[in-house]
Amino acid sequence: MKFKIRLETEFGWGEKRSHEICTLERRSVDASEEDLGLCLAEAKSVLNEIQRALLQDQVEEIGEIARVCRFCGTYLPVHDRRRRRIDTLFGRVIVEAPRVRICMCGLPGIPTLKVAHSPLTRLLPDNATPELRRLQAELGARHSFREAARLLNELTPCAKQNHVTI
Ligand SMILES: [Zn+2]
Numbered sequence: 001m002k003f004k005i006r007l008e009t010e011f012g013w014g015e016k017r018s019h020e021i022c023t024l025e026r027r028s029v030d031a032s033e034e035d036l037g038l039c040l041a042e043a044k045s046v047l048n049e050i051q052r053a054l055l056q057d058q059v060e061e062i063g064e065i066a067r068v069c070r071f072c073g074t075y076l077p078v079h080d081r082r083r084r085r086i087d088t089l090f091g092r093v094i095v096e097a098p099r100v101r102i103c104m105c106g107l108p109g110i111p112t113l114k115v116a117h118s119p120l121t122r123l124l125p126d127n128a129t130p131e132l133r134r135l136q137a138e139l140g141a142r143h144s145f146r147e148a149a150r151l152l153n154e155l156t157p158c159a160k161q162n163h164v165t166i
Contacts, residue, residue, distance in 0.1 A: 001026055007050055009057045013064075019053035022046055044157035048091035051157075055086060059095045059120055066119035069103035076101045079116030087128040089135060092159035095120070132158060140166045 005021040024042065026035045038046070067076045077100075084097040099116040126133070139148035145163035152161045159165075 001028055005046060007053050009053070011057070011061055017057065019049075021049045021053070040155070048157040051088055051090035052093050055088070055093045056095050059084075059097050062119050062123065063098040063100065066098075066100045066117075069105060072103060072105040074103055074105065076103055079114065082118070084118075084120055085127055086124065087132055087159055089129065089132045089156050089158050091157045097121075136161070136166050 003024040003026070005024070007019040007021055009017040009019070011017070022042075022045065024038075028035075063078070067078065068074075069076060079099045079101050081096045081098050084095050086093045086095060097118055097120040099118045102113075102115045102117055104110060104112050135152065136148065139151055142148075143151065145166040148166045149161035149163055152158055152166075
């Protein structure tokens with residue numbers, strides 16, 4: 001039999017998007033114990049794919065919201081898009097993060113400057129989620145740094161850890 005895992009995104013403005021995460025196949029005839037349920041390697045891969053789809057859509061929505069000036073309501077242009085690396089417990093994800101022009105409405109009399117900011121940098125200045133950093137610290141406090149890295153690599157789909165990253 002086959003299983004399809006699909007993620008459905010619904011943006012705040014009503015748009016819907018579908019992400020095909022993966023297809024799994026299992027034997028029912030001559031099934032063995034290994035055919036039952038998810039194995040760790042599959043679970044890590046599924047989590048990594050879900051994280052990738054979820055983060056890209058989240059960055060897109062957060063970027064769109066940042067384009068509306070909260071003071072005057074002007075819809076601001078995107079200055080450019082930059083590839084940003086986000087390290088999470090469920091994998092390293094590269095997203096296309098917009099940099100949005102700063103509205104000059106609060107600075108009357110000053111000529112328009114083409115200054116931009118990244119809403120993602122404000123939200124996540126360290127390129128790593130707090131959950132990953134907390135787990136690195138917790139495991140690093142209880143085990144040797146090498147053992148902490150081995151545990152994270154064994155059990156999660158996070159980017160390859162070693163004693164230095166811990
Ligand atoms: Zn404004």
